[in-house]
Each structure stands twice: as structure tokens, then as C-alpha cells.
Amino acid sequence: MRLVLILTTLSLLCLASNGAIPSRLLQRISHSSNFLTTEELWFNQTVDHFSPLDHSKFPQRYYEFTDYFRLPDGPIFLKICGEASCDGIPNDYISVLAKKFGAAVVSLEHRYYGKSSPFRSLRTENLKYLSSKQALFDLAVFRQYYQESLNVKVNRSNVENPWFVFGVSYAGALSAWFRLKFPHLTCGSLASSAVVLAIYNFTEFDRQIGESAGAECKAVLQEVNGLVEQRLASDGNAVKSLFGAASLKIDADFLYLLADAAVTAFQYGNPDMLCSPLVQAKKDGEDLVNAYATYVKEYYLGTFGVSIETYNQQHLKRTNSAGDTSDRLWWFQVCTEVAFFQVAPSKDSMRPSEINTKYHLDLCKNVFGDGIYPDVDATNIYYGGTKIAGSKIIFTNGSQDPWRHASKLTSTPDMPSFLISCHNCGHGTDLRGCPQSPLSPEGDAKNCSSPDAVHKVRQQIIEHIDLWLSQCQATDV
Numbered sequence: 374m375r376l377v378l379i380l381t382t383l384s385l386l387c388l389a390s391n392g393a394i395p396s397r398l399l400q401r402i403s404h405s406s407n408f409l410t411t412e413e414l415w416f417n418q419t420v421d422h423f424s425p426l427d428h429s430k431f432p433q434r435y436y437e438f439t440d441y442f443r444l445p446d447g448p449i450f451l452k453i454c455g456e457a458s459c460d461g462i463p464n465d466y467i468s469v470l471a472k473k474f475g476a477a478v479v480s481l482e483h484r485y486y487g488k489s490s491p492f493r494s495l496r497t498e499n500l501k502y503l504s505s506k507q508a509l510f511d512l513a514v515f516r517q518y519y520q521e522s523l524n525v526k527v528n529r530s531n532v533e534n535p536w537f538v539f540g541v542s543y544a545g546a547l548s549a550w551f552r553l554k555f556p557h558l559t560c561g562s563l564a565s566s567a568v569v570l571a572i573y574n575f576t577e578f579d580r581q582i583g584e585s586a587g588a589e590c591k592a593v594l595q596e597v598n599g600l601v602e603q604r605l606a607s608d609g610n611a612v613k614s615l616f617g618a619a620s621l622k623i624d625a626d627f628l629y630l631l632a633d634a635a636v637t638a639f640q641y642g643n644p645d646m647l648c649s650p651l652v653q654a655k656k657d658g659e660d661l662v663n664a665y666a667t668y669v670k671e672y673y674l675g676t677f678g679v680s681i682e683t684y685n686q687q688h689l690k691r692t693n694s695a696g697d698t699s700d701r702l703w704w705f706q707v708c709t710e711v712a713f714f715q716v717a718p719s720k721d722s723m724r725p726s727e728i729n730t731k732y733h734l735d736l737c738k739n740v741f742g743d744g745i746y747p748d749v750d751a752t753n754i755y756y757g758g759t760k761i762a763g764s765k766i767i768f769t770n771g772s773q774d775p776w777r778h779a780s781k782l783t784s785t786p787d788m789p790s791f792l793i794s795c796h797n798c799g800h801g802t803d804l805r806g807c808p809q810s811p812l813s814p815e816g817d818a819k820n821c822s823s824p825d826a827v828h829k830v831r832q833q834i835i836e837h838i839d840l841w842l843s844q845c846q847a848t849d850v
Contacts, residue, residue: 407814408461409438409468409478416518418484420491421502422510431491434482435515436462443475445527448535448842451516451559452480453551455544456703458487466804466816466831467539474838476537481515483508483544485702496692497741500705506755508547512538513555535845537838538562541801542776543706549781550756553763560845561765563834566800568779570758571711571749574730576718577778583723585639585773590648591723593655594635597665598725601631604662615666617674618681625727630684631665632715632724634673639773642797642808642821646672677810689740701740708737712747713779763788765841767834771798771809789837791830796822803830 418433436459452467459482471478482489485503492499516536524530536559540548545567552562583591604612605624613619613627621627638647647668654664673679682688682700689701707713714733717724737745757763759781768790770777777792784790797807798821806813807821818827 407464407812409440409464410436411461412436413488416515418489418511418514422507422514429491431484431489433484433489433511433515434459434487435519436480437519438462438471438478441472441475442477445523445529446532446534447475447477448537448560449519449523450474450476450478451512451536451538452478453512453538453540453544453547454480454482454486455540455542455547456483456486456706457699458697459483459489460487463812464814465812466806469815470835470838473835474842479519481512484511486699490694490698493694494692495694495698495701497705497745500702500741503702503705505547505550505706505710505752509551509554512547512551513558516555516558535560535842537842539565539804540567541565541804543568545780545801546756549761549763549766549768552766553756553761556764561767561838561841563767563769563803563838564781565769565803566771566774566776566780567768568711568713568776569756569761569781570779571713571747571752572779573712573714573747573749574716575713575779576716578713578715578775579718579723580721581773581775581778582636582639583721585644585775586635586648586723589652590644593648593651593661594723596655597651597661598631598723600662601628601665602725612662615662616669618684620681621684623686625725625732626684626686628725628727629732630681631669632728633679633684634669635723636775637673637677637679637810640775640800641677641810642771642773642799642802643672643810644773644797686736686739689736704736704740705745708741708745708747710747710749710752712749714747759783761788765837767791767837769793769803769830769834771795771800771802773797774799774802776800789833791833793826793830794823795826798823798826802827803834 414435414437415432417430420429420431421427450467450471452462459480462478462480467478484507491502520533524532538548538551538559545564546569548562549564549567549569552559586594601612609624610619613621618627618630635647638644650668651664654661689704691701714730716729717726734746761781764787766788768781770780770792772792772794781790793802799809801809804816806816806818818824821827
């Protein structure tokens with residue numbers, strides 16, 4: 374899916390999500406009122422952390438949840454919001470962890486997204502401060518601000534609570550990178566489905582979809598692709614209208630929509646919602662394109678809440694900061710930092726061949742102008758990719774999630790990596806449970822095909838948080 378982190382009708386619960394990011398967004402979550410808090414708080418953030426001359430500020434939104442906080446010395450959990458509007462702190466498994474450890478939970482909206490934009494116009498020139506590097510400094514500055522504010526409230530000075538950082542998807546990568554770049558500001562981090570490796574041509578993404586689908590569903594989906602391409606060649610308007618996507622004038626944009634619709638089922642733990650009706654339609658000799666169109670319209674555009682406009686390049690060119698802007702913003706990060714181009718492999722592809730490198734580069738140029746391209750080598754040199762030289766970072770991934778191939782899958786004693794294996798274990802399963810969308814309150818794992826697989830990894834997470842918090846506190850004594 375285009376990383377991302379589709380956000381207008383979805384209440385993205387600050388994973389960002391992005392994403393990030395369906396594939397347009399790394400982290401999308403369907404509408405839910407399950408927040409620990411939605412009360413907005415604000416502080417003034419620096420626009421450019423790397424300029425010695427420009428000290429201008431912008432208001433950045435954040436949230437705090439202190440119902441379980443053990444005053445005054447309990448831990449503080451920083452839940453990172455990703456490539457989406459951050460509308461509160463979600464009631465996922467972090468609420469269970471906060472209760473267990475007596476922690477406060479705070480969450481900062483990612484710069485530019487939601488209500489935290491430094492500019493009214495999102496023209497390309499104004500997006501130059503939108504990067505993971507600036508976002509990490511935002512988190513560091515916010516962390517210091519919140520700690521100092523807490524000290525004032527409890528009438529003390531020069532005291533540090535133990536902090537621990539959490540994130541899913543692109544925000545999971547930020548969580549790992551925060552511990553890497555600011556190890557003195559956090560006792561450790563949980564990097565859930567963390568896409569720490571920038572990838573130019575992400576063919577493994579497509580291959581994982583085929584593997585997650587299984588042989589029977591995979592064959593039907595590939596047949597659907599072939600039939601759609603035939604109809605697109607003979608009567609493009611008719612087949613686009615069948616999917617409710619007549620507004621998408623660029624054929625590859627339409628085909629990307631159809632690819633993402635399938636990805637969502639596996640990425641977010643609803644594989645049977647896609648595969649069962651399609652396989653049955655094949656057995657019954659029904660029109661497979663009609664069957665897939667029903668799934669796309671009823672689930673992807675309906676229940677899941679994706680907008681057709683997410684795939685419209687004219688929409689992506691909108692520079693007004695009003696309304697939902699996450700699609701344009703995440704594409705800028707894709708086109709400058711991380712790529713994650715979900716191109717069709719040369720053989721056995723789950724997506725049409727029109728979704729290739731040229732398509733992505735053309736989109737970047739069309740939407741943002743000449744000279745915009747993703748410098749993935751620079752990103753991986755800066756952070757280390759899967760060779761990240763960090764410590765006290767927990768990596769977790771779901772077996773069915775295509776994004777796991779951009780994460781760290783090998784364990785070391787100080788950076789354990791856990792794979793949660795089950796039929797519907799996808800993006801952020803450790804925090805979200807099953808399915809991953811819609812959100813299960815407190816990340817309930819009862820609907821995972823193997824709840825034990827989730828519980829075992831969560832126990833490992835608890836043990837590492839407990840150990841690293843205790844080591845952190847012992848160091849401060």
C-alpha cells in the first residue's frame with residue numbers, strides 16, 4: 374500500500390500511522406472512539422532545528438493521559454504519532470502497559486500533519502522542514518519540555534523520570550531512531566512494525582502479499598489483475614466506474630488503488646474478508662472482476678473508509694493546509710527520504726506491471742516538481758537501516774505484514790526482534806491485537822488465530838521494559 378499511513382474518514386490513532394504508512398499510508402486505522410484521551414494541549418516548537426539563525430516557532434499539538442501515573446517518579450511513555458492527523462491517544466495495548474507500570478502516556482503530533490503545520494500553504498518550498506530528522510528533534514525538545522513542566526508541577530528541579538518510547542510503522546521507525554540518536558533521553562523503545570530500512574524498489578512487499586494470500590487466493594487475485602487490465606484496455610471508463618473510481622484519469626493510479634485494496638486485508642488482519650468471497654466466486658464461475666469490485670467498494674472504500682481521492686494526483690497537488698493533507702505530506706516523505714516504491718516484481722507479481730519505478734518517479738515529479746527524488750542511500754547511511762547500531766530497542770513484526778521486510782528481523786541481546794506468527798497477524802499486532810483495524814480495545818488478542826503467539830511476545834516486551842526501566846533508574850541514583 375502506498376505508505377499511508379486515506380486519513381480523512383479514518384481516525385488514525387497517531388501511529389501514523391503513516392506509513393508508514395494502506396500502502397499510501399503506513400499506518401491507517403479505521404474509525405474508532407477508543408481513545409484514552411482526545412483533549413488537545415499545545416506547546417511552541419522550533420521550525421528548523423538545524424539553523425543557527427532561524428529560531429521561528431509553530432504550535433504543535435500533544436496529548437497526555439495520567440490516570441495510571443504513579444506520582445512523582447513513575448515512568449513516562451512517549452507514544453509517537455506518525456504520518457497522519459493525531460486525534461488522541463488510542464486505547465490499545467499501551468493502556469495495559471501504562472496501568473502495569475504506573476506510567477503517564479504522552480503523544481506528540483508529527484510536524485505538518487493534522488493541526489501541527491508550520492505553514493498555511495503546503496507548496497513544495499514550504500515542505501523543506503518535513504523530515505524524519507526534524508521530527509526526531511521535535512520529540513527530543515518536547516520530551517525536555519514535558520519533563521521540565523512536570524518538575525514544576527511537583528515542585529522539584531533537575532529530576533528525571535524514566536522515559537520509554539513507543540511507535541508503530543513509520544512511528545515505529547522513529548521510535549527506534551529516537552533511541553539511536555538520543556539514548557540519554559529514553560530508557561528504551563518499542564519499535565512495532567518499524568520500517569527502519571529505506572528501500573528504493575520494494576519488490577519484497579509484493580512477494581509477501583502473495584505468500585500471505587496462500588496459493589488459492591493468490592491465483593484468483595492474479596487472475597483478477599489480468600482481467601482488469603484487459604477491460605482497462607478495451608473500455609477503461611466502464612471498469613473504473615464499476616469500482617467507483619471514474620475520477621482517476623491516470624490508469625496506473627487506478628491500478629494502484631486496486632493493489633492497495635488487496636494489501637489492506639493482509640496488512641491489517643482481515644485476510645478472509647478478501648479471500649473467502651473471491652475464492653468462492655471462482656468456484657461458482659462468477660465474474661471475478663465484479664466480485665473484487667464488491668470487496669473494494671463495500672470494504673476498502675466503505676468499512677475501511679479510504680477515499681478515491683487518495684489516489685488522484687490532482688488531489689495530491691493540493692497545497693491548502695485545510696482539511697486532510699496527510700496524503701500529500703506522506704508522499705513528500707516517500708519522494709524525498711524513504712521511497713518504499715511498491716513496484717511489481719518481474720515474475721509472479723500480485724500487482725500490474727504498470728506500477729513500476731517510472732510510475733513512482735513520475736508521480737513525485739508531477740506532484741512536487743523537478744528535482745524531487747528519494748535519497749534512500751543517505752537515509753540508510755544516517756540511521757543504519759537494518760544494521761542500526763542502537764541498544765535497548767525491541768523490534769516486533771506480524772508474519773502476514775508486507776512491511777516487515779523493511780524492519781529489523783534479526784535479534785541481538787540488546788535489540789531483540791520478535792515475529793508474531795498467525796493467520797491474521799499483521800501491522801502492529803503487538804499493540805493493536807487482531808484484526809489490526811478496526812482497533813480492538815486494549816489491543817485485545819482474542820481474535821488472533823493464535824492468541825498465545827501474541828501473548829508470548831507481549832510477555833517478552835513487558836520483561837524488557839521492566840529490566841530497562843530498572844537499569845535506567847539505578848543509573849540515576
